[in-house]
Amino acid sequence: VFGLAGLMSARGRTIAELGEFGFLSTLLQRLRGGAGVVVGPGQDCAVIRCGGRNYLYTVDALVEGVHFDPRWASPRRVGRKSFMVNASDVAAMGGRPRFCVVSIGVPPAYACRDLHALQRGIVQAARACGAAVVGGNLSRSERVFVSIALLAEAPRRLVTRRGARPGDQVYVTGSLGDAALALQQLCTKPAMEPSAALPRRLLEPSPRLRAGSFLVGSGIVSAMIDVSDGLLQDLGHICRESDVGATIRTASVPVSAAYRRVQGADRRLALSGGEDYELMCTVPVPQVQRLEAHRARLGCRITRIGEVTRSQGVRLVGPHGETVDPVTCGFDHFRSGSQ
């Protein structure tokens, strides 16, 4: 889809102009598979073959001033989240986290106490997900960054963003919009009590490893992604990769009681806000009954919010059946402001 022409026209432009996703698209054509590469870049995780079995491999970074603000994200929480965002990518492909290596950058004046707390956050999060931190690197850096590469056991069956078919039902776990709402509140009231429920959704995400593992292992889902950039943007990834479209009933998009108290019926943040780390999947109609029957095994709610269509693009349908203008914004941190 992205040919050499796209790459050429990118010359002389800055990343801010092109946007993260535009840039990543031009990158993907550069990376071709090699021996042992089962699924290359462009999915939540790559799939590689090690010792005769499949492993998932992914990397993600948190950067101070971009992904977190030290005024409200404690070092322990930053460490924890930097692992969990990777675990969420693994959850999206139904994997089991095993081994990670950690690359940390901090200023020379960073307190050892804070660095220990940061590491404790990483190690505890890894343990909670069944993984071990096996290596690390510490660099000097003006701003704090934490980059974690995570290796996970792949399930027997591989599910990517590519398998959605017209007629499949679209489901999402848990609730959406809390993280974006928390961010909005923290930006206007930075002194907010950091243990409040909404900020906890932003600062202490819980990847849906159990749900992801069941949904993939049971053969129920045809495509899956984690909702890190916002429902619309991430559904867009599934649609483009699967060459389909989708219709979403906005009133069906699940939100928490805390969200509803603040936003009422307004689902905009739930549709476009990032960092919820829920799972969105497509389920072929013959599997819907099995999914409904096995809800209890997911460890969280799952809600049907729409269906996959033959016609391209994501169409939103309002509470009265009317078509709502698609909100195209998601979280692209090269274009939007910092937290």
Place this chain on the structure above:
Amino acid sequence: VFGLAGLMSARGRTIAELGEFGFLSTLLQRLRGGAGVVVGPGQDCAVIRCGGRNYLYTVDALVEGVHFDPRWASPRRVGRKSFMVNASDVAAMGGRPRFCVVSIGVPPAYACRDLHALQRGIVQAARACGAAVVGGNLSRSERVFVSIALLAEAPRRLVTRRGARPGDQVYVTGSLGDAALALQQLCTKPAMEPSAALPRRLLEPSPRLRAGSFLVGSGIVSAMIDVSDGLLQDLGHICRESDVGATIRTASVPVSAAYRRVQGADRRLALSGGEDYELMCTVPVPQVQRLEAHRARLGCRITRIGEVTRSQGVRLVGPHGETVDPVTCGFDHFRSGSQ
């Protein structure tokens, strides 16, 4: 060696005060093995068990203003080196690079052309070493950083920093000091022609994968490390981990003709300068003859520079047999200034 007391006294101090290695030592006690962890943190690579065979796993980062200066390190070279420093860790354990994931941070105003060049550098370096880039992450960051996690096939036999025994002979590949000398020259004359031989040693390191693989696979070496922080510092790692000491004949430390032209007989930069990415190994006496017989299979020079001793610490012996004061400085980028 670093108990809880060490950790406690670190509280309230900054990383700059404690130093990178001091800090890493306190970190290590936090990380214990888990299922599938064959060798935990603290070596050039961790060793993990995937699909019934051993893999090496390592991570390293380059940060703008700390590890490179954009005035003389082009984006392509930064990309190339960020892969090669990881490949060097793999070489130190005799492995074969296979899969890497890349985490990049750049400012919004960074030119797409430069980012493409950076990535091209990474991808080309990976290919040259037999590895595939299978995933990546792009973040906004005030300063450029590139963090790469590399997974490599482990050799049947595991060699770490721990196997040196008194009487073993100390060897080093290639020549030392060029990178440190190049850095010194670039800092005083930043306009230096970037393709000159010395800067190329700094900007385009060539990890000793072939030599590492042969030295480990043949069973010749008892311990090995890559010389990234300087000969003395890295030899210190081997000595501490193996609970031994070493005597080094300074006049035997191999330097290039270019180094000799500038520094004459002064070996200080060759002893303490970092970033040469050569291999240093210890060879039991019964293996010395085999090593000498198979020199041609290494793809590079290898020079005997001293021997392992029972008494702790590294002792330097000058050209006339006199003991030279040990130079204890290596490259600790939290303590030394930036490039």
